[in-house]
Amino acid sequence: MTFSLLLGLLAALQTPGGLWDAEVEVDGRRVAFRMELEFTPGAVRGAILDGERRNWSTSGAFHNGRLELVWDYFDSRLEAELREGTLQGIYERRTRAGRVRRAFTARPFQPEPAGAGGSVPDVAGAWRIQTNAERGVRVMNGYFAQSGALVTGTIQRLDGDFGTLNGRIQGRRLVLSHFDGVRATLIEAEVLPDGTLKGVIDGRTAFTAARAEDAARLGLPEPPDPSRYASVKNPLEPLRFQAVDLDGRPVTSEDARFRGKAMIVTIMGSWCPNCHDEAELLVELDRRYRDQGLEVVALGFEYTGESERDRNQLRAFARRHGIGYTVLYAGTTDDGEVLRVLPQLANFASFPTTLFLDRSHRVRSVHTGFAGPANAAEHARLREEFEKLVREILASK
Numbered sequence: 001m002t003f004s005l006l007l008g009l010l011a012a013l014q015t016p017g018g019l020w021d022a023e024v025e026v027d028g029r030r031v032a033f034r035m036e037l038e039f040t041p042g043a044v045r046g047a048i049l050d051g052e053r054r055n056w057s058t059s060g061a062f063h064n065g066r067l068e069l070v071w072d073y074f075d076s077r078l079e080a081e082l083r084e085g086t087l088q089g090i091y092e093r094r095t096r097a098g099r100v101r102r103a104f105t106a107r108p109f110q111p112e113p114a115g116a117g118g119s120v121p122d123v124a125g126a127w128r129i130q131t132n133a134e135r136g137v138r139v140m141n142g143y144f145a146q147s148g149a150l151v152t153g154t155i156q157r158l159d160g161d162f163g164t165l166n167g168r169i170q171g172r173r174l175v176l177s178h179f180d181g182v183r184a185t186l187i188e189a190e191v192l193p194d195g196t197l198k199g200v201i202d203g204r205t206a207f208t209a210a211r212a213e214d215a216a217r218l219g220l221p222e223p224p225d226p227s228r229y230a231s232v233k234n235p236l237e238p239l240r241f242q243a244v245d246l247d248g249r250p251v252t253s254e255d256a257r258f259r260g261k262a263m264i265v266t267i268m269g270s271w272c273p274n275c276h277d278e279a280e281l282l283v284e285l286d287r288r289y290r291d292q293g294l295e296v297v298a299l300g301f302e303y304t305g306e307s308e309r310d311r312n313q314l315r316a317f318a319r320r321h322g323i324g325y326t327v328l329y330a331g332t333t334d335d336g337e338v339l340r341v342l343p344q345l346a347n348f349a350s351f352p353t354t355l356f357l358d359r360s361h362r363v364r365s366v367h368t369g370f371a372g373p374a375n376a377a378e379h380a381r382l383r384e385e386f387e388k389l390v391r392e393i394l395a396s397k
Helices: 003-014 273-292 307-321 337-341 376-394
Strands: 018-026 029-040 043-050 053-056 059-063 066-071 076-083 086-095 098-108 125-131 139-147 150-157 165-170 173-179 184-191 197-201 205-211 242-244 250-252 262-268 294-302 326-332 353-357 363-368
Touching (some): 018 086, 018 184, 029 165, 125 197, 165 184, 262 273, 262 376, 294 307, 294 337, 307 326, 326 337, 363 376
Parallel strands (some): 262 294
Antiparallel strands (some): 018 029, 018 098, 043 053, 076 086, 125 139, 139 150, 150 165, 173 184, 197 205, 262 353, 353 363
8 A cells, every 4th residue: 555545544534525536336337536525613515526616515414434415406415434444325316217326435536646547549639429329419529638648528419518527548448437416427438540439428329539620521420500409480479488486486478577678598407417507607697687688587397296396406506506587497307398388499409498588589599508617618609609699689679
């Protein structure tokens, strides 16, 4: 045992604060991620790291070697026991299929030794990825950075980015993973002699990838444009919706508070990581433009169909982001539910989907998905696009 590892284990045996290398098990696959535990007098909290961002727990406790953490906005909890410097336990979360329990282990963080991995292929840069997925869009973009054997980046799909992927390349084998409390993603690939990639996502979705500059020559199509993918059937018709607020009172798009207001209507769920990313931008836009006549409305679609429970989840979502705009409970995530609430939509494909309405509530633009901070360049571009659209709908008659 190295001296540094021994020191880490001794520190963990006292109070397991600091960084931890963790794993959850999903269908026999181990998905690696990093956690941080923070202790203050009388309190403990934990964060699941997503790149530079931290998804902090909303409550926690540590007694007699037992750790308990709760993320109310994800309806999830971690229960683990510290044994000989290792945390072992269960991460549990409510999903569309009910409660799901994942085996969890974590050990004190150990930095990668300098020069580890030896000579490895270079996978840094932009990639075009095509999958054999049976449902949904099959073409995506990937963006990776590399330092020696360590690789980080993300994949941008129509519905949003994958969060920050982290991993390493050893020989010609590339392994990347991501866990943010909801998504557990494992990507395993091989760098082929011609420089392309061939692999599998989550043990079931096969893919091939080529560098973006070679994609057209190799016959890989462009991914769909998220600003053009979804639409409304009649853009001359005002958008109409009906839902309930978080106290169960009915709200419609024709209520007095919305009349003559430009609107952003986002179709979202508290369970959706990309919706959490989008909420941070919508909070900014709401604060900046509310006094100029902008109304932001979130139509929440939740897992259970139990009204009180689902509304509590939307409350937790709103608390996390300091939301001052209107959050409504619109329905469940069952197939066809979004179109039942919004029958004017065409080609709805993902959460979030965001509609920009002029002051007559006609839809001027529809954006599918959201690129979060994990895709820094696209996120910056999208922030500019959303702000431009807000100025346009505010200027409408």
